[in-house]
Each structure stands twice: as structure tokens, then as C-alpha cells.
Amino acid sequence: MVAITPGILVVFAVILVALVFFATEPVPVDVTAIGVMVTLMVIQPVSEALVSVGLLGAPITLFESYPGDALSGFANTATLTVLAMFILSEGIQRTGLVQMLGAKISSFTGDSEFRQLGATVGVVGPISGFINNTAAVAILLPMVTDLAERGKTSPSKLLLPLSYASMFGGMLTLIGTSTNILASDVYSRITGEAPISMFEFTALGAVVMAVGMVYLLTVGRRLTPARIEPRGDLTEEFEMAEYLTEVAVREDSPLVGQQVQQVLVDTEFDVDLLQLIRGDSVFLEPLGPKEIRPGDVFTLRTDRNTLVELLDMEGLDLVPDTITEDELELADEGQNLVEVVIAPGSSLVGESLATTSFRQRYDATVLALRRGGELIRRRMDNLPLRVGDTLLVQATVDSIERLDNNRNFIVAQEIERHDYRESKIPVAVGIVAGVVALAAIDFLPIVVSALLGALVMVATGCLRPTELYDAVQWDVIFLLAGVIPLGIAMENSGAAELLAEMVVMSGEFLPLLAVLGVFYFVTALLTNIISNNASVVLMIPVAIEAATTLGARPFSFVLAVMFAASTAFMTPVGYQTNLFVYGPGGYKFSDYIRVGGPLQLVLGVVTTIGVAYFFPLT
Numbered sequence: 001m002v003a004i005t006p007g008i009l010v011v012f013a014v015i016l017v018a019l020v021f022f023a024t025e026p027v028p029v030d031v032t033a034i035g036v037m038v039t040l041m042v043i044q045p046v047s048e049a050l051v052s053v054g055l056l057g058a059p060i061t062l063f064e065s066y067p068g069d070a071l072s073g074f075a076n077t078a079t080l081t082v083l084a085m086f087i088l089s090e091g092i093q094r095t096g097l098v099q100m101l102g103a104k105i106s107s108f109t110g111d112s113e114f115r116q117l118g119a120t121v122g123v124v125g126p127i128s129g130f131i132n133n134t135a136a137v138a139i140l141l142p143m144v145t146d147l148a149e150r151g152k153t154s155p156s157k158l159l160l161p162l163s164y165a166s167m168f169g170g171m172l173t174l175i176g177t178s179t180n181i182l183a184s185d186v187y188s189r190i191t192g193e194a195p196i197s198m199f200e201f202t203a204l205g206a207v208v209m210a211v212g213m214v215y216l217l218t219v220g221r222r223l224t225p226a227r228i229e230p231r232g233d234l235t236e237e238f239e240m241a242e243y244l245t246e247v248a249v250r251e252d253s254p255l256v257g258q259q260v261q262q263v264l265v266d267t268e269f270d271v272d273l274l275q276l277i278r279g280d281s282v283f284l285e286p287l288g289p290k291e292i293r294p295g296d297v298f299t300l301r302t303d304r305n306t307l308v309e310l311l312d313m314e315g316l317d318l319v320p321d322t323i324t325e326d327e328l329e330l331a332d333e334g335q336n337l338v339e340v341v342i343a344p345g346s347s348l349v350g351e352s353l354a355t356t357s358f359r360q361r362y363d364a365t366v367l368a369l370r371r372g373g374e375l376i377r378r379r380m381d382n383l384p385l386r387v388g389d390t391l392l393v394q395a396t397v398d399s400i401e402r403l404d405n406n407r408n409f410i411v412a413q414e415i416e417r418h419d420y421r422e423s424k425i426p427v428a429v430g431i432v433a434g435v436v437a438l439a440a441i442d443f444l445p446i447v448v449s450a451l452l453g454a455l456v457m458v459a460t461g462c463l464r465p466t467e468l469y470d471a472v473q474w475d476v477i478f479l480l481a482g483v484i485p486l487g488i489a490m491e492n493s494g495a496a497e498l499l500a501e502m503v504v505m506s507g508e509f510l511p512l513l514a515v516l517g518v519f520y521f522v523t524a525l526l527t528n529i530i531s532n533n534a535s536v537v538l539m540i541p542v543a544i545e546a547a548t549t550l551g552a553r554p555f556s557f558v559l560a561v562m563f564a565a566s567t568a569f570m571t572p573v574g575y576q577t578n579l580f581v582y583g584p585g586g587y588k589f590s591d592y593i594r595v596g597g598p599l600q601l602v603l604g605v606v607t608t609i610g611v612a613y614f615f616p617l618t
Contacts (some may be wrong), residue, residue: 007493008049008058014039014368015495015538018486023532025573028349029531030475035484040489041070054202062489073481077195077447078185082178082480083472084450088435089131089427090471091457096420098127098139105143111151117221120158121213122146128169129176129205130432134348134473135488137577138168138343142414145339145584149413154226154291158605160595161216161224161583166577168185168209174198174446176205177437178476180534181446182560186487186540191554198440204610212604215599218478220433221364223595227373234337238368238392243377244309246277246319249296253315261288272301284336286363286398303378337367338400339412341583342389344576345475346408354381362403364395372572373588390583405471412584421462428462479533480556486535500545512552512617516560517608523564524600528574535565556615564609569596 014036021032043060050056063069073079092098106124109115128136143163148155170177174184182198200214214329224284228237235244249255260273264580276290277297278285283290298318300307307318311599342348348356351367370390371377376383390412396402404411405419435453439446457463463471492495506515518541528534543557568574570593611617 002243003494004498005494006056007062008495009111009497010060011062011489011493011495011548012611016490018534019530022534028475029076029534030289030478030482031236033531033534035482037070037244037482038071043069045552050304060493062492064486064492070485072488073210073484076185076480076484078182079477079484081175081181081450083477084133084447084454085175085181086135086472086476087133087454087457087463087468088450089135089434090467091133091454091462092432093135093139093466094419094421094463095425095428096422096427097393097421097425098136099143099414100422101131105147109147109151113151113153113157113507113533114217114221116147116151116158116159117217119218120147120162121168125165125169125209125213126172128166128174130436131179132175133166133170134344134576134580136169137580138410141341141410141580141584144414145412146414152230154228154230156227156587157221157224157587159585160587161294161593163577164216164220164569164583164596164599165209165213167569168205168212168564171208171563172201172202173196173205174439175434175450177532177566178480179536179566180562182480182484183540183558183565184534185552186484186537187555187558188543190491190541190544193555196444197442198436198446200616201562204607204614206564207610208603208607212599212603215602217285218260220599221600222537225587225591225594227588227591234339234392238370238377239375239499240301240368240377240392241292243301243368244274244299245301245302246297246299247307247316248319249298250290250315250317253292253294255292255315256294258292259288260290260292271306272367272458274299274301274367276366284363284394284399287359301365301377308520310514324489333539336396336400337392337394337506338403340391340393340403340583341389341412341580342385342391343408344387344411344579345473346385346387348385348408350384352382352384362406363399364393364394364403366391366393368392370420370583370586372582373586388579388582389575404522408593410580424460424462428457431456431460431462445459476533479531481535483531483537487541490538497545499542500549503542503546504549509510512550513612515546515550515552516557516611516617517604519546519557520560520564520604520608523561524567524604525564527568528570530566532568536561539565544568552617555617556611557581559611560608564604567600567603567607569600571596 018032020037021027022029040062044066045057047060051059101123105119109119112238123139124136140162144158148158170180174180188195273287278293307607347611350598359365367382368378371386393403400411403409421443431453433447438444438449444452458465458468503515503518506518523535523539525562539561541557543561544554547554547557568578572578572587572589
């Protein structure tokens, strides 16, 4: 039995605090991960100081090389491989290949919900095996919402399956998700075995994906709710009828001759000015500098009580018309009204529309905000924004295109883009294929081939040098760099061995296959609460120790943990792609348990049996 040392107690304390922070997110998960890394680095010198004053018997040493091992996450092959894969995914995205594929799908699906669902999961699954699955969902989300609109289908019926299918697809290859790459690195470092190869678990991944897709097309289809009615008009979808109105400026109004920003923008009223109609002309942002004239018609977002106060004070007449999406898109040819999702890693998370000066910065007006199934249409300016929040935004075509190019947002409708590098499609696809091939035949390690591919993306013009840094999800990189030292500390302190011994006790009355299942379901429950990468770092050292003690094959246990860590179906916070669709789908938290719970159970059984079949446990 492993003796419980101060080092083990300290590591468990760090893990406990980290789990609470990962689950509740008082700060972003990448900040928590860096906090974990710094805490682990501080423990050794603090313990040495305590020894010197007689308060501790021996210093706590968590790293063989200090501080090198604690900082090794930044130079880790998994971290650098994930960084390179973000760049490769961006190169594919810039060509417009996935978007073109999506456009062709609509001609096949028509108004059949079953075909729309089949096309959605059938496209995102295989794609997610070769580009980062988070990127795949971000690229395909606008296509799927447009698919639902054209087919008169509730987007809620398609978006949750989109997220789930991307997780299946991520398990097809080593590069499908950052979790796989990290798991391979941790496994190789602990066991001294070769890293997991590109297609080593593809057969198992294909079985899991097939079973998952069948579930989504049958049982899952019935369980997935239609939270949002089939869209005909965005103003109807966001129930804006009582919050949109038009007012006309009277001849005797005190507003005449004054600038818009002085009397209608910088006021204490909860009013947003959407557009100005002057004769046959329609003007959007920026409206502040314009001088108000008699007969001007302003379209406003406000509530009825505020409107009455405004009409009493400002000499305005109410125009008794119902405002529709068409009327909000009169300014110029193209889309002026879109849904915009706050993306993971966005600089707006935790900020508000007021603190970010959203209207001035983006020349865009927010009409409403949807957070899951909750609609907010008043007093939004000071509400802290969260990942997955969906904003109903009105702006010019140019402003919407800028929003679409901004990494802080995902525009949830397809917009006409003029900057796709379609001539580079064969080049970009060839580069990704080359990266996969070089790694698959073991000519180059995956980290080398991925970095080489990223360099070639720039050299061939698929990406511009200035786009490299924007392509990387830096929150994921810092998350990886921060949690990797935690795994090292668990091994060196004996914490992993102690946890493994506790699991091994179950082996006295459970068959080996059931113990494997225990690891799958414990990891799955953990990853639904905290980061999937953190789950891998915590569970793989324990799985390897337990397998070794039981005389089982460590690789099989590692695969069970790896697959479980990428299947966070039961909460919107368990996986980034679940947050992507939370707002656009109008889902409730319980929907993830309702649809994802049975799926988690089914895939847990399939994966456990599949691992034992393809990779015998002994």
C-alpha cells in the first residue's frame, strides 16, 4: 500500500481546488490551468523554507528537474502539435472548401428533416477526423442553420447532433482532437512506449461513430426537442414584436437640428437606435453624427414603458407598423440582421456590451440576447457575456463580414464571402494529406509533420503570415501547458499510484472488462464537468498504474480514458462544441442530459467492449 505523504496530500489538495475552479469557472479554464502550474512550482521552495524553520520534516519534491518539468507543458510535443493543427484547420477554412461542401448538401436534403439530420452528422463526422473538431463545428454551424431555414426545420433538431457527431469524428484519427494528441503524449512519457500512431484506433473510432450516428438518427432524433420554431423571420424567432417600433420626428420636435448622438444615443433611456429612414434612403451605423430633420423615421429597440416616456419628452410620433426582418434589411442589398454567437476564448467573455463599447467598436446594434432557452430583450448593456450567448445583431453588410472574420464571434448564418481562396483548395487539402501520410508511415513524428504542414500553408499562400496567430486558440494552448505539469506531479508524488490502488481493489470482485468500464464512466462523468484535457491528464496516469498492477495492457485502459474524455454529451459546459450550439439551438441544460445521457451509456458499453475486442486487455 502506498504511504500517504505530504506530497500526495498537497497534490490532492491542488487537484481538488482545480476541479472546483474547472467546474464553476470563476475564471477561464486556461487561467485556472496556469494557476495550477504556478502553484505546483511554488510548493517546492515553500516546503524547503518550512523545513528550514522546523515545521516540515522533508521538502516536497514534485519535479525531478525544477523548474524545467513544471514548465515543460509549453515545449511539450502535444502542445506544439495542437498549435500546428489549429493552423492547418485554418488553412482549410480559408479556402472555403467546407462551406462549398455545405452548399451542395442543401440541394440533396430539401425539406426532409431526416435527410438534413443525416447530412449534418454524415458530413461533420468524417471532417472532424482530419481538422480540429471544434473548428469543424464553427465552420459548419452557419451551414446547418441555413439548412434548417431552407427546409423549414427547427435548428434545435440539427445543432445538438452536429456537436455530438463532431465528437464521434474526433475519435477517428490522432489529430481529430487535442485530447487524443495529449493522451498519446502522456501515454508515451509514462510507459516509454512509442506514441499512438495516426490510425491506430481508427477501427474502434469508426464503430463508435457508426453506433452514435444510428442513435442520433433514431432514438436521439425523437429525444431532441424543437426549442426554436422553424425560422421564417428572425424578429419572430427572438419574439421582438413588442420591442421594435418606428417613430417619426414631428415638425415642432425639439430634436430637429440636433445630432442623433446627443439626443437619442447618449441618454438614460433603454433605447437602441437601429436605423434612420429619410425619404427613400435608409442609414445604419454610424448614425451618431447625423443631424435630425423633420419627417425622419427612426427604428428603435425598446420596451413599451420606455417608449411612452420617450414620446412624451421628445416630440415624436409612433408609426403603427409591425417591424419585420425585411424592414430591418432595407439599408443595402445583403444581410443586415444575423445571429452572432460568442465564441470560446472570446475577449468579450465576462465583459458586457457597455464595457466593450460593442456598438461603437463593431458598428453594430444588438437587438436581443439568447442564453440557452432564455431570451433577453431589455437592459442588456450591463449583462456579462458568456460563451455560447447568441446575439441578434443588425449591421451593415461590411460590418457583418468583419464580425464573421473576427475570432470573438461565430456568425450563425451563411453570409456571402469574397475572400475565400478557392484556387488554393487542392494545395491545402494536399498539405493536410501530406501531414497525415508522413505521420502515418512514421517518416516524421506527428509534431514535426504538423509544424512542417503549417509552414507550407504559409509558403504556398493558403494562409498569410499575419493570420497565423489568429488561427490558434490560445486558451487551449495555455490550458494544455498548464495541466501537463499536474500529471507529472501526480506520478512523481505517488498520487496516481495511490488512486490506482483504490481502483485495483474493485478488481478483486469485478472482471477486468468491468474495471475497464469503470475507468470509461468515471472519465466520462469527470469530463462533463471539467475540461476534457484536464480529465486526460488526471485519469491516464491512474489508468496506467491500475492496468500494470492488474497485469492488464495499459494501452487498452488509455484508449478507454481517451475515448471517454472526448464524449462529453451530458452538459453544455463539458465540451466547447456543446457551448457553440447552446444559444443558437435555444437549448435548456436538461436537454443535454435527456439526449446525451442515453448516448453516453450506449457508447460507454460499445467503447468498453470495442477496446477489449480490438485491443485485448491482457
